[in-house]
Amino acid sequence: MTSPPPTYTPQPLYGGAIKGLIPKGWLDASNLRQIPDHQELYLSPTTLSTLIYEINEYVPDSTSQETLSKHSELFASATSASATSTTQNQDDRETLDKAAILYHILDIQENDTVSKETIRFRTPITSVGRREGTGAGRVYTGRVELGKEGKDAVRCAFLVVRLEEQGSDLVVWGNVPVKEFVGSGDGEGLRGEEGVVGGVVEGLLGGDGDGLVVVEWDLFG
Secondary structure, eight states: OOOOOOOOEEEEEETTEEEEETTTTTTTTTTTSSOTTTTEEEEESSSSSSEEEEEEEEEHHHHHHHHHHHHHHHHHHHHTTTTTHHHHHOOOOHHHHHHHHHHHHHOOOOOSSSSSSTTEEEEEEEEEEETTTTOOOOEEEEEEEEEESSSTTTEEEEEHHHETTTTTEEEEEEEESSSHHHHTHHHHHHEEEEEEEHHHHHHHHTTTTTSSSOOOOGOOO
C-alpha cells in the first residue's frame, strides 16, 4: 500500500523571529535536551532522521577563495563545473557563494580526510535567487551524502540563505541516516524519508509568505 504524502506544519523559530516548516508530528528537541542558541533541532518520532535550522557567521569571500583553492575537485563535483571554469570564475558572486556553502558542509563532515569518497553530491548546489521573506538573501539548495558510501552514510537535503547585510548564513539541514533503512532492506522507506526532508526544503521555497520568512531582522544583531 502506498504511504500518504507527508504533510508539513508551520513552525515559529528562534522565539518567532523566523517562520519555518517541520514535518507534521516531528518533535522539538529542546524539550528533551539543551540545544545551542544558534540552532533549532527537530526529531522524527519514528526514525533517526533530523531537521536542523542554524544561524552561522557569514563566510567571508577570503574563506570562500581558500576553500576553492584547497578543494577544487570537490567544488567541481558540487557544482557540475570543471576545475578550469572554477578557476576562471573565482571572483564571480555565485561561485564564491557556492564555495561558502561547501565550507559549511566541510564543517559538519566528521572525518578528518575529505574527498569525493566521503562527500558525494547527489545534486549540484543550485542558486534559486532571492525569495520573498528573506530580504536580499541569496538562496541555494542541494543534496549531499556524507560519510563512507553505503549504510554508514547520511543523506542530507539542504537550503542556505546568504544574508550578507546581516553577516549571517541561515542553513537548513534535513538528515537521513542510511543505515537505519538499508540494514533492514527497506529501500522504499529510505526513498520515502528522503522525500520527507526534501519536502521541507521545497516548502521553505514557497512564495506569498508561505515558506521561510524572517520576521524579526534584529535577530541577527
